[in-house]
Amino acid sequence: xxxxxxxxxxxxxxPAKNPDMxxxxxxxxxxxxxxxxxxLATFTSAGFVRRGLQDAGFTMQKTKGFxxxxxxxxxxxxxxxxxxxxxxxxxxxxxxxxxxxxxxxGIASALLSLALLHRGWQVTLYCADEAPASGASGNRxxxxxxxxxxxxxxxxxxxxxxxxxxxxxxxxIPVAFDHDWCGVTQLGWDEKSQxxxxxMLSLGLPEEIARAVSAQEVADMxxxxxxxxxxxxxxxxxxxxAELTAAAISLAQSRGLRVHYAHKVExxxxxxxxxxxxxxxxxxxxxxxxxANGHNISQFIQTETLPVYPVGGxxxxxxxxxxxxxxxxxxxxxxxxxxxxxxxxxxxxxASYHRGEADMRYSEADxxxxxxxxxxxxxxxAWAKEVDVSEGEARCGVRxxxxxxxxxxxxVPDYEATLELYQDLAENKETAVSAPVYPELFxxxxxxxRGLCSAPLLAETLAAQMSNEPVPLDRTTxxxxxxxxxxxxxxxxxxxxx
Numbered sequence: 001x002x003x004x005x006x007x008x009x010x011x012x013x014x015p016a017k018n019p020d021m022x023x024x025x026x027x028x029x030x031x032x033x034x035x036x037x038x039x040l041a042t043f044t045s046a047g048f049v050r051r052g053l054q055d056a057g058f059t060m061q062k063t064k065g066f067x068x069x070x071x072x073x074x075x076x077x078x079x080x081x082x083x084x085x086x087x088x089x090x091x092x093x094x095x096x097x098x099x100x101x102x103x104x105x106g107i108a109s110a111l112l113s114l115a116l117l118h119r120g121w122q123v124t125l126y127c128a129d130e131a132p133a134s135g136a137s138g139n140r141x142x143x144x145x146x147x148x149x150x151x152x153x154x155x156x157x158x159x160x161x162x163x164x165x166x167x168x169x170x171x172x173i174p175v176a177f178d179h180d181w182c183g184v185t186q187l188g189w190d191e192k193s194q195x196x197x198x199x200m201l202s203l204g205l206p207e208e209i210a211r212a213v214s215a216q217e218v219a220d221m222x223x224x225x226x227x228x229x230x231x232x233x234x235x236x237x238x239x240x241x242a243e244l245t246a247a248a249i250s251l252a253q254s255r256g257l258r259v260h261y262a263h264k265v266e267x268x269x270x271x272x273x274x275x276x277x278x279x280x281x282x283x284x285x286x287x288x289x290x291x292a293n294g295h296n297i298s299q300f301i302q303t304e305t306l307p308v309y310p311v312g313g314x315x316x317x318x319x320x321x322x323x324x325x326x327x328x329x330x331x332x333x334x335x336x337x338x339x340x341x342x343x344x345x346x347x348x349x350x351a352s353y354h355r356g357e358a359d360m361r362y363s364e365a366d367x368x369x370x371x372x373x374x375x376x377x378x379x380x381x382a383w384a385k386e387v388d389v390s391e392g393e394a395r396c397g398v399r400x401x402x403x404x405x406x407x408x409x410x411x412v413p414d415y416e417a418t419l420e421l422y423q424d425l426a427e428n429k430e431t432a433v434s435a436p437v438y439p440e441l442f443x444x445x446x447x448x449x450r451g452l453c454s455a456p457l458l459a460e461t462l463a464a465q466m467s468n469e470p471v472p473l474d475r476t477t478x479x480x481x482x483x484x485x486x487x488x489x490x491x492x493x494x495x496x497x498x
Contacts, residue, residue: 002083004470005033010042015049024052031056034077045071057081089422089488090479091434092410094468095442097287098122101276103265104292105129106137107241108444108455110248111169112292115463117255124286125249125257126276128264128293133245135294136397136451139315141338141348143330144170145184145236147405147450148200148210154480155406158473159450160209162457167235169456175247177240178343184236184330185218187228189377193333197231208234223328224383238330238338238348241452265293268300274440288440290462291412295358295400297445302438305415307486308408308446311401312357314366315350317393323383333377335370337387349374349387360396367394402446406480409444409458410465411437413484419497426494435484442466443483 008030012021022044030040030053040058042049043066050060050073058075065072085091098121102109105127113123129135146163149155170179188194201212213232219225221232253259264279274289291297295310320340324347327339338348352366367389378384402408417436425432444462447454457472461481464471471478479485487497 001033001470002085003033003035003080004468005030006035006038008034008038008040010040010044015044015046022046022049022052024055027052027056027058031058031077031081032083034058036077036080038077040075042073043069045069045073049073085434086475087479088432088434089425089484089492090482092465092471092478092482093434093437095288095440095466097440098467099287100124100290100466101126101274101284101286101288102290102292103276104290104294105132105245105261106135106292106294107133107245107248107451108137108447108459109290109292110245110252111455111459112290112444112462113252113257114173114248114255115459116466117252117257119463119467119469121467123252123257124284125252125259126263126265126278126284127259127261128296130262131246132249132261133242136399136447137241137245138397139241139348139395140317140344140346141178141238141341142241142452143184143236143238143332143336143338144452145186145233145330145332146209146453148203148205148231149405150199150203152404152406152480154477155404156203157477158406158457158480159453160205161473161477162454163209163233164235165457165460166453166455170239170244173248173251175244175251177243177247178341179237179239179244180339181235181237182329182339183221184233184332185213185222185230186233186332187218187226187230187377189226189228189333200231221329222331223326224323225381226331226378227380228333228378232329236330238341239452240341268302268441270439270441288442288466290442290444290466292444294445295398297400297443302412302414302441303443306408306445306483308400308402309356310358311399311448312354312360312396313351313399314360314363314370314394314396315348316367316370316389317346317391317395318349318387318389319391320345320347321383321386321388324386326383333374335373335377337374346393347387349389355401358398360398362392362394362396364392367392399448399451400445401448403486404480405448406446407444407448407454407458408446408483409462409481410442410478410483412441412443413437413487415487418484418487419491422488422491425488425491429492435488
């Protein structure tokens, strides 16, 4: 947030009554956060306050007081202070324009379009498919719940915040889509999963976000017997990603979004502006570009070295049955199963996992595997054996994933320039400059299996960054979302990047 605050108002008690507030440490922090031209005002006219703010960098003067106050202090930050970045390798740069092309068509690009339009941007969306949500965002039902881990501070900070933000956004967005906030229960079906759940519960999150449940509580709330306890996410549930994405894009169109379907971007080039070269030989020019095109995000010369990979999967659509219809919550085990959607009388069960596979087609083996994993986890549950995959109804999709399970949002890094500039970073951290990036090129990708949870907050974060606003995440989490993080972490340790 350095140099982003527009105005300060110091409204503490009088310095004599509250001396701890009126400190040089506070004044210096205010100066560091203030934009050039930022203003401040305070009821007090104490001399040491005026001098402290002047020493911090503000231009101060005494003026007529407000109300019964005879005098008060006002000031401005008339110059840009030279503030060294704490971690310049993770610095984020804003856009100099307010016009952007988004390459995508899924939930991430839909929500980013809305976030940018809200800030007054001109937004054009290019989708390679004939319709929205034709990729990983096209499932009939998707579970909304966070990814919890005690091993990565950024992951732990990001997902609970993203989860609650997503619920608020989905509750407030003025579009219709099938959903049910019925809760999600992640089950400890074997020793390894029980240990994992114990670690997640040790994070001490509020019970509104995550709480321990016994086997009996699972049966009472989920409506079916599993014989397992676990961790429950009361705010979670399921929604229809395909409907949500299409409705969000339609909403964005009503607010000024321009959409071009069947426009596959083959390559990018830049002189003064970015040129998008399409598969049909045509081209379009834009001031800035955001890549949000799922597992295809690494297809361009500028992104081909990004440490992301595709994960193919198949979700089975199964008809409900007498005992299966009693399921009232999303269950997660070595797979997941949703309650039936009243709109179609079907459940979703899945998903198969094929790392590195980007060309997915229907597989009968995957269809049977989706059923068998449920039975293997709950061998004594008669309701599990009612799952019928024989109709062959399924949907195949490909996700974009990262090794550390965190998405990537921010400037697209310049790989070759980063390695050259930071070849001695481990020995020269104090003199390091900002990491090289492609100008006016941004990305939102690597959402993995939790895109419904992470996309809303990521869209808001990237829109704030591009618009040069305060970004709504802490420094550690932003570092963990930076697209260059896996390279930089090695370089900081003096290791080779391959």
